[in-house]
Amino acid sequence: MRLPLVVQDTSEILERILEDVRSVDPVNARTWFDELRVVSFDGGLLQVGCSDPSWAQYLHDRCLAAFTQAAQRITGHLVGVQFVVTGRQDGAAESDVMQRQVRLHPDYTFESFVVGPCNRLAHASCIAVSQNPGVIYNPLFLYGDVGLGKTHLLHAVCHETQKRAPHLRTEFHSCEQFVNGFISAIEQGNLPEFQNQYRNVDILIIDDVQFLREREQSQEEFFHTFNVLYNNRKQIILTADSPPQELAALEDRLISRFKWGLVARLDPPSYETRIAIVKKKAHLRGLVLPDTVAELIAEHFKSNIRELEGALTVIYATARASGQPITLELAKQALGVQELTCRSVSMSDIVRAVSEHFDVRITDLQSKKRSQSIALPRQVCMYLARNLTRHSLEEIGGHLGGRDHSTVVHACSKIEQLYKSDASFRERIDKLTGWIMKNNG
Ligand code: ADP
Ligand code: MG
8 A cells, every 4th residue: 555645855754763763772773874775665665775784684683663663653654664785686695695694793893893902813813814715824713701802803704705705605603503503404314405505615604612512423523514624725713712722522633623723812801992992882883972981881891891882881771761961970870880899999088089189188077067168078078988889878977077867868969969060060070989999999
């Protein structure tokens, strides 16, 4: 059925849809949404096109509902939305292949990967391999703890080779997919098809090969796959959670093959690299992040970058939900950082910092004096103690001249008000908080 809808400017409709999607689904919104175009709007179906198959897949998987609801709200009609890949002749074949493999994540590219001392070799070798598959490092073996970017680099290699050499056949699978595929191939009696899928390729990428541990038959199959590819000078890229020699229960002949090429380790990122990663992730979402917030996240999430990203998402979602800009204060509340810092920051750390910062004496802060010049810094102490320690209201009041808990409550809400309404005060408090955490955390 055709809609009696007069469409004047489809690009304007798309613009309004994007605006809507960005506000209802900020977590999944990306800056590259700007490059989406309307392909057609006909018979109640809005086709939205993009040039990259991984974008279309991402939109379909994560954003379909948000786009559809926005389209219906904006047009006032029961519109359906479809994402299509534009400018490709081989679209159909592509999506067929993509079903069986790991789906490429549009965020996981070389551009969005932050390089630091912790991952320089792994990154450089992945770039080299995507430029010259099968020639330089074969196999390329990446290892490191969970959340350090191994899978990200594998996706980046796929993106890059698709761009540079689309004729090359790349198969990218998790090791689990390999093992399960192997088992069901045996069950269904189509082993040759399975073997063809893995052996008739230019680049074979298998993520998390530690999954082969204690799966002897799959190891055997993988061993032969490896040999065929290696002898044909086809590129093999593998990742694992430990170096080859520590992949216990893996056959020695397999382990020694893993070491034939280049073995690169990924280490946990330094503080500076973590800050750069947070900023990169924020940028990808079109998000403006104060430096203090990037520092806060980098300080508290040290070992796993996925957690760091999760923190960013929580902060972002909280800001959107409350309609407030992202500030250090909001970020802390969103993350419940007081929980994390309570062990290290003490009452006297706070009192000392406030005393220096407001140029008042510690003894005055802890006295009963009521003069305005002392009252405000004392209230700041209470507020900070509430946010940065786990002390009760009574304890905080007791420490600051024997005040009762209602005085502390009043102080906290007063400082919070000031914090919200006065930008220079806010900056002052943020700096002070940062200082306390850095020096006592
Ligand atoms: P692994 O496979 O090693 O467990 P992933 O590749 O899944 O880790 O990475 C976890 C998350 O951290 C991903 O969202 C990834 O984008 C991100 N990440 C890891 N390292 C980096 C980096 N150097 N730069 C940007 N993002 C990174
Ligand atoms: Mg991984």
